[in-house]
Amino acid sequence: MNSSTSERRQQAFRGCERFLNAHGPRRAQAELRLLAELATDHDADTYGAGGVLEELETQVATLLGKPAAVFMPSGTMAQQIAMRLHAEDANRETIAFHPTCHLELHEQRGYQELHGLRARLVGRRDRVIELPDLVALAEPVAALLLELPQREIGGLLPSYEQLAAQAEWARVRGVALHMDGARLWECAPYYGRPYPELCSLFDSVYVSFYKVLGAIAGAVLAGEPSFINRARLWQRRHGGNLVTLYPLALSARHHLERRLPRMAQYKAGAARVAALLASIDGIRLSCNPPPTNMFHAFFPVGAENLLEASTAIALQHKVALITRTRPCDIPGLSAVEISIGDAAEEIEDEELGSLFRELVARATA
Amino acid sequence: MNSSTSERRQQAFRGCERFLNAHGPRRAQAELRLLAELATDHDADTYGAGGVLEELETQVATLLGKPAAVFMPSGTMAQQIAMRLHAEDANRETIAFHPTCHLELHEQRGYQELHGLRARLVGRRDRVIELPDLVALAEPVAALLLELPQREIGGLLPSYEQLAAQAEWARVRGVALHMDGARLWECAPYYGRPYPELCSLFDSVYVSFYKVLGAIAGAVLAGEPSFINRARLWQRRHGGNLVTLYPLALSARHHLERRLPRMAQYKAGAARVAALLASIDGIRLSCNPPPTNMFHAFFPVGAENLLEASTAIALQHKVALITRTRPCDIPGLSAVEISIGDAAEEIEDEELGSLFRELVARATA
Numbered sequence: 001m002n003s004s005t006s007e008r009r010q011q012a013f014r015g016c017e018r019f020l021n022a023h024g025p026r027r028a029q030a031e032l033r034l035l036a037e038l039a040t041d042h043d044a045d046t047y048g049a050g051g052v053l054e055e056l057e058t059q060v061a062t063l064l065g066k067p068a069a070v071f072m073p074s075g076t077m078a079q080q081i082a083m084r085l086h087a088e089d090a091n092r093e094t095i096a097f098h099p100t101c102h103l104e105l106h107e108q109r110g111y112q113e114l115h116g117l118r119a120r121l122v123g124r125r126d127r128v129i130e131l132p133d134l135v136a137l138a139e140p141v142a143a144l145l146l147e148l149p150q151r152e153i154g155g156l157l158p159s160y161e162q163l164a165a166q167a168e169w170a171r172v173r174g175v176a177l178h179m180d181g182a183r184l185w186e187c188a189p190y191y192g193r194p195y196p197e198l199c200s201l202f203d204s205v206y207v208s209f210y211k212v213l214g215a216i217a218g219a220v221l222a223g224e225p226s227f228i229n230r231a232r233l234w235q236r237r238h239g240g241n242l243v244t245l246y247p248l249a250l251s252a253r254h255h256l257e258r259r260l261p262r263m264a265q266y267k268a269g270a271a272r273v274a275a276l277l278a279s280i281d282g283i284r285l286s287c288n289p290p291p292t293n294m295f296h297a298f299f300p301v302g303a304e305n306l307l308e309a310s311t312a313i314a315l316q317h318k319v320a321l322i323t324r325t326r327p328c329d330i331p332g333l334s335a336v337e338i339s340i341g342d343a344a345e346e347i348e349d350e351e352l353g354s355l356f357r358e359l360v361a362r363a364t365a
Numbered sequence: 366m367n368s369s370t371s372e373r374r375q376q377a378f379r380g381c382e383r384f385l386n387a388h389g390p391r392r393a394q395a396e397l398r399l400l401a402e403l404a405t406d407h408d409a410d411t412y413g414a415g416g417v418l419e420e421l422e423t424q425v426a427t428l429l430g431k432p433a434a435v436f437m438p439s440g441t442m443a444q445q446i447a448m449r450l451h452a453e454d455a456n457r458e459t460i461a462f463h464p465t466c467h468l469e470l471h472e473q474r475g476y477q478e479l480h481g482l483r484a485r486l487v488g489r490r491d492r493v494i495e496l497p498d499l500v501a502l503a504e505p506v507a508a509l510l511l512e513l514p515q516r517e518i519g520g521l522l523p524s525y526e527q528l529a530a531q532a533e534w535a536r537v538r539g540v541a542l543h544m545d546g547a548r549l550w551e552c553a554p555y556y557g558r559p560y561p562e563l564c565s566l567f568d569s570v571y572v573s574f575y576k577v578l579g580a581i582a583g584a585v586l587a588g589e590p591s592f593i594n595r596a597r598l599w600q601r602r603h604g605g606n607l608v609t610l611y612p613l614a615l616s617a618r619h620h621l622e623r624r625l626p627r628m629a630q631y632k633a634g635a636a637r638v639a640a641l642l643a644s645i646d647g648i649r650l651s652c653n654p655p656p657t658n659m660f661h662a663f664f665p666v667g668a669e670n671l672l673e674a675s676t677a678i679a680l681q682h683k684v685a686l687i688t689r690t691r692p693c694d695i696p697g698l699s700a701v702e703i704s705i706g707d708a709a710e711e712i713e714d715e716e717l718g719s720l721f722r723e724l725v726a727r728a729t730a
Contacts, residue, residue: 029404036397043393077604110602217607237475239442242582247612
């Protein structure tokens with residue numbers, strides 16, 4: 001694919017009126033207008049103190065049932081710092097996580113290059129970590145990171161009983177347990193338990209504001225007060241203690257309050273879309289029904305054909321179905337992440353099913 | 366000072382209508398309204414690509430006369446990364462900078478804790494680095510950081526000839542030269558030379574958008590394309606490659622374009638304020654006239670008395686003169702940073718002189 005193909009496709013998707021994924025595309029002007037409405041002139045924090053940012057930290061700590069929390073620009077920063085601190089406390093440099101962990105795949109090995117930590121990959125990359133994977137660990141580790149849900153394999157979740165058993169395994173061995181809760185918000189309907197109960201299994205929890213919540217950017221790390229105070233020092237070292245972050249904090253607070261009550265609705269939306277896709281010959285899903293609002297779909301056609309067909313549909317129907325694909329090892333198949341938010345609600349079942357069938361027909365033509 | 370005293374003072378300063386420093390207090394709502402006016406829905410970058418952010422990188426690279434530039438959330442991040450890369454290139458772990466360098470005072474030693482670099486402090490902490498300080502360096506260093514102007518000692522600047530001689534010293538020895546240009550924008554009137562000429566002495570340059578420019582936050586690191594590409598990898602490791610940063614990029618671009626032409630005016634404003642202060646018995650200045658828009662003033666009274674007097678003036682005249690002090694080792698004196706931007710232009714000479722005299726009279730009463 002050359003850059004003009006990419007540009008042509010992006011233009012087609014930008015011209016759409018309705019969208020399958022999340023809450024539709026990022027709209028700078030609309031978001032800034034909204035924030036300008038919400039803001040007062042006293043909302044700005046200064047180097048992380050005061051303003052909406054400090055209020056948000058308290059609000060999220062309470063929501064997660066943790067005594068302290070710190071807002072950071074990114075989860076990459078928050079999680080490296082959390083793992084670093086757990087490693088220091090354990091006086092061990094080895095940390096354990098799933099082979100598809102964000103730290104392993106998307107952070108240019110910051111945990112190793114900046115913090116001198118070593119990774120011990122746990123479990124098989126095509127399923128979530130299970131208790132026997134932990135029992136089989138041959139070396140002591142400082143901390144274990146569990147990602148809820150496991151994004152790279154289509155948003156799979158362990159059962160609560162599995163989770164509790166793994167937490168108990170860690171507790172007994174003095175292994176700190178950290179939650180990559182980038183998509184924790186979406187897990188509550190599946191577990192049917194309040195956030196504090198889920199988080200109480202973990203020593204530290206990271207949550208994101210820009211994924212299902214659709215805020216601009218930003219993350220919170222929550223845990224014990226002394227842990228969070230030490231995290232603030234490392235945040236400064238990372239260059240993440242900015243003179244002010246009020247646009248991110250305002251956006252995070254607003255979308256948290258607006259969208260957190262909608263998680264069950266998003267999960268139901270994902271189940272609806274999954275059912276429609278599953279009814280089409282040749283399409284496979286990572287799970288059906290999905291435990292959260294997100295899943296992966298595998299189409300019986302190469303990525304270029306799929307994107308070209310989706311572009312044609314965007315031009316003709318002004319609906320953006322699939323705007324990008326995920327890496328996929330199997331020739332002739334393409335993988336797509338589908339994450340349901342507000343946007344898909346504007347497309348009725350009948351129309352969506354018909355668009356999906358047209359998509360596959362065009363792609364395989 | 367207890368927290369209620371601090372709160373009472375902050376409230377008095379917040380209630381002011383005019384301000385001595387910079388562009389007045391940070392106003393979240395006003396800034397967001399402005400950005401909402403400026404923004405379009407296509408302004409958002411995605412993980413640092415596209416949108417206003419990418420345009421700003423090109424714009425600033427051109428402005429500084431460097432072939433490439435990368436936007437980062439903070440100077441702390443940008444400078445550690447620059448020094449790390451220079452250290453790698455030189456295969457040496459020692460970097461040199463002034464004893465009051467930001468890396469030494471305000472970053473919790475991130476350069477050491479995250480990057481394993483060692484600092485060699487150069488020169489006396491009460492004046493800028495001079496060529497003999499470099500000649501006296503007993504060990505080889507990977508890189509030398511020069512801060513223009515040297516903020517912590519009241520914004521002092523070396524002459525252009527001194528600067529060029531130090532750059533030549535570095536060039537001959539294969540020592541990379543990095544500019545902490547957090548306040549570079551303000552230096553142009555003093556040197557009377559275009560930015561590219563100043564920057565051509567340096568291998569890498571960091572500039573800030575929130576100091577004299579008054580944007581929300583953010584920084585740019587500029588240099589050779591391969592250097593900047595490597596910096597992007599480290600930015601990701603630091604957790605500084607955010608899903609989007611459009612509020613910061615939009616604000617940076619706007620205030621850069623609006624305020625860059627005003628630098629000579631701000632310098633003249635600082636000269637005016639310095640002259641008014643210097644005419645009052647017992648007040649000392651870091652330099653007079655100041656080479657940039659910024660200087661330090663030393664009052665013949667303790668910090669608590671000075672702030673209390675300034676609070677009284679804020680309540681009575683609705684003018685915020687001095688809202689905080691700097692650390693000062695000399696008992697009975699207090700140190701204040703004065704940085705002139707748009708705000709001071711609303712206070713005429715006669716009134717300002719009279720307010721300063723009232724301030725000292727109240728503080729020493």
